[in-house]
Amino acid sequence: METLEGEKPETGRKIWRQVISGAVLIAFSVAILVTSWNYSTGSLQQMGPGYMPHVIAYALILMGLGIIVADLRDTSPHYAEPMHWRALIFVSAAVLVFVALIEPAGLVPAMFCAVAASKLANKRSSLLSIVIYSAAVTLAGYLLFIVALGLPLTVFGR
Amino acid sequence: MIDQFLLGLSVVLQPEVLMYAFFGVFLGQVIGVLPGVGAITAISLLLPVTFYLDPTSSVILLAGIYYGSQYGGAIASILLNLPGTPSSVVTCLEGYPLARSGRAGFALLITALSSFVGSMIGVVVVVLAAIPMAAFALKFGAPEYTMLVALGLVAASLISSGSQLRAFSMALVGIALGMVGSDASTGQYRFVATDALADGISLVSLAMGLFGLSEIIRNAANSEARKSKIQLSFKDIFPSKAELRSLVAPVGRGATIGSFFGALPGTGAAIASFMSYAFERRVSRTPEKFGKGHLPGLCAPEASNNAAAQTSFIPTLTLGVPGDAVMALIIGALILNGIIPGPRLIVDEPELFWGVIASFFVGNIILLIINIPLIGIWVRLLSIPYYRLYPAIVLLICVGVYSHRSSVTDVVLTLVFGLIGYIMKRYRFEPAPVLLGFVLGPMLEENFRRTMLLYGGDFSVFVTRPISAVLVGCGALLLGFTLLSAFISHRRALKAKHQQGGSYSV
Numbered sequence: 001m002e003t004l005e006g007e008k009p010e011t012g013r014k015i016w017r018q019v020i021s022g023a024v025l026i027a028f029s030v031a032i033l034v035t036s037w038n039y040s041t042g043s044l045q046q047m048g049p050g051y052m053p054h055v056i057a058y059a060l061i062l063m064g065l066g067i068i069v070a071d072l073r074d075t076s077p078h079y080a081e082p083m084h085w086r087a088l089i090f091v092s093a094a095v096l097v098f099v100a101l102i103e104p105a106g107l108v109p110a111m112f113c114a115v116a117a118s119k120l121a122n123k124r125s126s127l128l129s130i131v132i133y134s135a136a137v138t139l140a141g142y143l144l145f146i147v148a149l150g151l152p153l154t155v156f157g158r
Numbered sequence: 159m160i161d162q163f164l165l166g167l168s169v170v171l172q173p174e175v176l177m178y179a180f181f182g183v184f185l186g187q188v189i190g191v192l193p194g195v196g197a198i199t200a201i202s203l204l205l206p207v208t209f210y211l212d213p214t215s216s217v218i219l220l221a222g223i224y225y226g227s228q229y230g231g232a233i234a235s236i237l238l239n240l241p242g243t244p245s246s247v248v249t250c251l252e253g254y255p256l257a258r259s260g261r262a263g264f265a266l267l268i269t270a271l272s273s274f275v276g277s278m279i280g281v282v283v284v285v286l287a288a289i290p291m292a293a294f295a296l297k298f299g300a301p302e303y304t305m306l307v308a309l310g311l312v313a314a315s316l317i318s319s320g321s322q323l324r325a326f327s328m329a330l331v332g333i334a335l336g337m338v339g340s341d342a343s344t345g346q347y348r349f350v351a352t353d354a355l356a357d358g359i360s361l362v363s364l365a366m367g368l369f370g371l372s373e374i375i376r377n378a379a380n381s382e383a384r385k386s387k388i389q390l391s392f393k394d395i396f397p398s399k400a401e402l403r404s405l406v407a408p409v410g411r412g413a414t415i416g417s418f419f420g421a422l423p424g425t426g427a428a429i430a431s432f433m434s435y436a437f438e439r440r441v442s443r444t445p446e447k448f449g450k451g452h453l454p455g456l457c458a459p460e461a462s463n464n465a466a467a468q469t470s471f472i473p474t475l476t477l478g479v480p481g482d483a484v485m486a487l488i489i490g491a492l493i494l495n496g497i498i499p500g501p502r503l504i505v506d507e508p509e510l511f512w513g514v515i516a517s518f519f520v521g522n523i524i525l526l527i528i529n530i531p532l533i534g535i536w537v538r539l540l541s542i543p544y545y546r547l548y549p550a551i552v553l554l555i556c557v558g559v560y561s562h563r564s565s566v567t568d569v570v571l572t573l574v575f576g577l578i579g580y581i582m583k584r585y586r587f588e589p590a591p592v593l594l595g596f597v598l599g600p601m602l603e604e605n606f607r608r609t610m611l612l613y614g615g616d617f618s619v620f621v622t623r624p625i626s627a628v629l630v631g632c633g634a635l636l637l638g639f640t641l642l643s644a645f646i647s648h649r650r651a652l653k654a655k656h657q658q659g660g661s662y663s664v
Contacts, residue, residue, distance in 0.1 A: 021586075028331065036348065043615070045611055045615040047607045047610060048344065049344050049346045051607075052333075052337065052603045052607075056330055056333055059330055063327035063330060067323050067324060067327065083584075084378070087375045087378035088375050091375050094552050095555075095570075095573040098553075098556040098569065102566065102569075110556075114556055115550070115552070115553055118552040118553075121374075122378055122380075122545040123381060124381045125545075133546075134549075137549060141553055141557065149207065149210065151557075151561045152561075153561060
C-alpha cells in the first residue's frame with residue numbers, strides 16, 4: 001500500500017543523494033573485509049572460512065561502484081515520500097520498550113506498554129483510545145500466547 | 159502417483175492437520191484482503207509458531223497462507239482498485255471497471271472460479287511433475303546444485319521489477335548475512351559480534367524486520383479509512399453458459415503460463431499474472447476491449463497467478479531450492495523443524511511431501527467454499543483502517559521473535575533490520591532478494607566448496623557435466639536476453655528524447 005499523497009520530486013540534484021546507495025554498499029563490503037581479514041582463506045581446492053566472505057565482499061564492492069555509476073548517469077526524477085519520522089520513532093520505541101520490560105516485568109506489562117507506544121505512531125490517538133485499545137490487544141495477546149499457544153513466557157515479572 | 163496422492167490425502171484428512179490447512183487458507187484469504195499485510199509478513203509472523211507444530215502441519219499452514227492470499231488479493235483489486243498482493247495488480251485493470259459498471263458480485267465470483275480452476279491445474283502439474291523431478295534431482299551433484307542456486311539468485315535479480323544491479327547486490331548482502339555464525343565445514347565462528355549471534359542471524363528476525371516492521375513504519379501514519387464506493391449487489395452474479403464457455407480457453411492459457419513461470423526459479427505469481435495478461439491481449443481478436451472490464455483479461459491472470467502459486471512448490475519440495483522469498487521462508491520452516499529439504503524428501507518423508515501436495519487440493523476447495531458465501535465478511539475486513547491494525551502486528555512481531563529463541567538480541571536485531579529495510583526501500587533497494595540470498599547463501603557456499611574440493615579447483619566441471627552445462631546455458635541466455643532488452647529500451651528512450659528535442663544528459 002503506497003500513498004501518493006505528500007510525495008514530492010527530489011529537487012536539486014544533490015550529489016550525495018546520488019552516490020550514497022553505492023557508497024553504503026561499499027562501506028558494508030569493506031566492513032566485511034576488515035572483519036574477515038584474519039579468517040584463513042585457504043586455496044581454491046581447500047577453501048577456508050574466509051574464502052567466500054572475501055569473494056562476496058569484492059563482488060559487492062564491484063556492485064557498489066556499478067550502482068554509483070548508474071545513479072550518476074540516471075537523470076529520471078525519482079519520487080521519494082517524506083520520511084515517516086513519527087512512525088519511525090514510536091515503532092522503534094515500542095520494540096525497545098518491549099525489550100526492556102519482557103524479562104524484568106513479564107509479558108503482560110511489556111505487551112501493554114509496547115502497544116501503547118506503537119499507537120502513538122499515528123496522530124489519531126487520544127489518551128483514552130490508547131488505554132482502551134492497548135488493554136484490549138493485551139488481553140487478546142494473553143489469550144493467544146499464554147492460553148491458546150501455551151508459550152513458556154513469564155506473564156508477570158518476579 | 160495416484161497411490162502417493164491418496165497417501166497424502168489420508169494425511170490431510172486427519173482432523174488436526176485439516177484444521178491447520180483450514181486455518182492456513184483462511185488466514186491467507188484474510189491477509190490477502192487486509193491492507194498493508196502481505197503473505198511474507200504473515201508467514202514470517204507464524205514461523206515461530208510452527209516450532210510447536212509437527213513439520214507437516216507447519217508447511218501445510220504456511221503454504222495455505224501463501225496460496226490463500228492469492229484469492230484474497232483479488233477482492234481488494236476489484237472493489238477498491240488497490241491490489242491486495244503484488245500478483246493481483248493486473249486484476250485491477252479489468253476487475254475494477256467491471257465492478258464500477260455494477261457487476262462487482264459477478265466479477266468476484268468469476269475471479270474465485272478462475273482462481274480455483276487455475277490452482278487445480280497447478281496442483282495437477284505439481285502431482286505429475288513431483289516424482290520425475292525428484293528422480294531427476296537425485297542425479298544432481300555438488301556442481302549442479304552450485305549452478306542451480308547461482309541461477310536462482312541471478313534469475314531473481316534479473317527478473318526483478320527495479321534495477322537489476324540493485325537486486326543482485328541485495329542478494330549478495332543476503333548471502334553475507336547468511337554467513338554469520340559458525341562455518342559449516344570448519345566450525346570456525348564468523349562475524350559473531352556477540353554470543354547471541356553464535357547460531358547465526360535468525361531467519362525470523364530478518365524476515366519480520368525487513369518485511370514486517372519496515373512496512374509498519376511506512377504506513378503507520380496513514381489515517382485514512384478505505385471505503386469502497388462500489389455497491390455490492392448479488393443480482394445476476396452467475397455467468398451464463400455462453401460466458402463460461404468463452405472463458406475456458408483464457409483460463410487454460412493463463413494456468414499454463416502460470417504453471418510454467420511458477421516452477422522457474424526467480425519468477426513467481428506476480429510475473430505470471432503480468433505475462434498472462436499481456437499474452438491474452440496479444441491473442442485477443444478484440445484487444446480494444448481490454449481495460450474496460452473484459453472478462454478474459456480478468457480470468458487469465460487470476461488463473462495464472464494461482465497456478466504459479468502452486469507450481470512454485472515444485473523446485474522447493476523436490477530440489478530444496480526456493481525460487482522466491484516466500485519459498486525461502488517455507489524452506490526455513492522445514493530447516494527449523496529439523497528436516498533437510500532436497501531430493502531425498504520425497505523418499506524419506508513421503509507423508510510430509512504428499513501431505514503438503516494433497517493439502518493444496520483440499521485447501522483450494524476450502525477457499526472456493528469460503529470465498530463467495532463469506533463475501534460480506536471480506537468486504538468488512540477491507541474497510542479496517544491500517545491504524546487499528548498495526549499496533550497488534552508490532553506486538554505479534556515482538557512476541558513472535560522473542561518466543562522463538564527467548565533472545566532479547568533477536569528482537570533488537572529485528573528492529574535494526576526494520577530500520578534498514580525502511581531506508582533501503584527509500585533508496586530503491588528491494589528486500590526480497592536479501593531473504594532469498596540469506597537462505598540460498600549457505601547452500602551456495604557449501605556446494606561450491608564441495609565442488610572445488612572434489613574436482614581440484616577446476617571450473618570446467620561446470621560446463622563439462624551435462625546438467626550443469628544446461629543450467630549455465632540458461633543463465634547465459636537469461637543474461638543475454640536482459641542485456642539485449644535493456645539495450646533496446648535504452649535506444650528507444652534516446653530516440654524519443656531526440657524527437658522531443660528536449661535537452662538531456664546521459
